[in-house]
Amino acid sequence: MPRATTDRFSRAHQPSAKQSSSKNTDDSNGVRNPIFNTERFGQHILKNPLVAQGIVDKANLRPTDKVLEVGPGTGNLTMRILEKAKHVTAVEMDPRMAAELTKRVQGKPEQRKLEIMIGDFVKAELPYFDVCISNTPYQISSPLVFRLLSHRPLFRVAILMFQREFALRLVARPGSALWSRLSANVQLYSKVDHIMKVGKNNFRPAPQVESSVVRIVPLDPPPPVRFEEFDGLNRIIFGRRNKMIHANFMAKGVVEMLEKNWRTWCAEQNTIATDDIDMKTRIDKVLEETGNTENRAAKMDVDDLLKLLAAFHDIGVHFA
Numbered sequence: 132m133p134r135a136t137t138d139r140f141s142r143a144h145q146p147s148a149k150q151s152s153s154k155n156t157d158d159s160n161g162v163r164n165p166i167f168n169t170e171r172f173g174q175h176i177l178k179n180p181l182v183a184q185g186i187v188d189k190a191n192l193r194p195t196d197k198v199l200e201v202g203p204g205t206g207n208l209t210m211r212i213l214e215k216a217k218h219v220t221a222v223e224m225d226p227r228m229a230a231e232l233t234k235r236v237q238g239k240p241e242q243r244k245l246e247i248m249i250g251d252f253v254k255a256e257l258p259y260f261d262v263c264i265s266n267t268p269y270q271i272s273s274p275l276v277f278r279l280l281s282h283r284p285l286f287r288v289a290i291l292m293f294q295r296e297f298a299l300r301l302v303a304r305p306g307s308a309l310w311s312r313l314s315a316n317v318q319l320y321s322k323v324d325h326i327m328k329v330g331k332n333n334f335r336p337a338p339q340v341e342s343s344v345v346r347i348v349p350l351d352p353p354p355p356v357r358f359e360e361f362d363g364l365n366r367i368i369f370g371r372r373n374k375m376i377h378a379n380f381m382a383k384g385v386v387e388m389l390e391k392n393w394r395t396w397c398a399e400q401n402t403i404a405t406d407d408i409d410m411k412t413r414i415d416k417v418l419e420e421t422g423n424t425e426n427r428a429a430k431m432d433v434d435d436l437l438k439l440l441a442a443f444h445d446i447g448v449h450f451a
């Protein structure tokens with residue numbers, strides 16, 4: 132089986148820091164996995180067949196689809212995907228899980244349709260795929276989303292299960308308590324919908340948090356905006372999302388960084404960068420002309436952010 136570069140990570144859901152680490156917690160709740168010592172990897176296997184089938188159904192798979200599955204575990208989702216798709220590439224960190232999945236398809240017609248990559252999804256070389264389905268390892272939730280959105284050619288849809296709070300941040304709207312840099316960055320490149328709640332008792336062992344399934348459909352064609360630029364702006368203004376944007380730009384080091392970026396841009400454009408540049412005044416002017424001097428990131432939507440980014444680009448100020 133192909134192998135990707137591996138680094139250890141925890142799978143799916145991270146226990147709350149507020150929870151007791153009592154040695155008897157898992158035993159008393161009867162949640163130890165009888166097959167594997169899954170606590171070692173922080174793994175939570177989806178055990179409810181109705182939930183598994185519901186997740187696969189939401190993908191609306193076609194007989195010609197090539198599917199990427201991240202974190203297949205013992206294959207409860209995989210076997211259902213294989214029934215509907217042309218081919219499945221499953222990326223699994225734990226070699227024991229990969230071996231169990233291999234046994235499940237051995238000698239069956241599905242064996243020809245399944246390729247298992249053992250290793251870290253974040254570092255793996257991904258094949259072409261139409262659909263991604265994942266019971267996502269918690270620690271790679273954000274890297275997984277952005278790895279998918281940067282993948283070319285674009286996939287059709289991703290059905291992804293995350294910790295509930297992370298999922299709600301993905302679908303948050305401007306003005307809501309969870310609207311954040313993550314929300315804006317993801318919604319710049321895709322349409323995201325919350326499609327299913329999954330209770331903790333649907334897993335073995337049961338995690339400490341609830342889960343949700345989201346549908347991500349990348350925008351095609353994607354907006355002609357460099358992610359590094361958009362994220363660089365958001366990193367500044369969402370640092371304190373409820374503060375006025377002007378205050379965030381005046382935070383320590385921000386003006387100096389933008390002036391340095393401006394000088395780099397001038398050098399690339401063969402433009403003379405004067406020594407008497409007043410970057411603070413330039414920032415104030417952009418914020419005033421775009422009506423953002425007293426605005427707050429918590430209330431700005433993606434279009435507002437793009438207009439502000441374009442205004443800074445017009446005067447040669449960049450964020451990456």
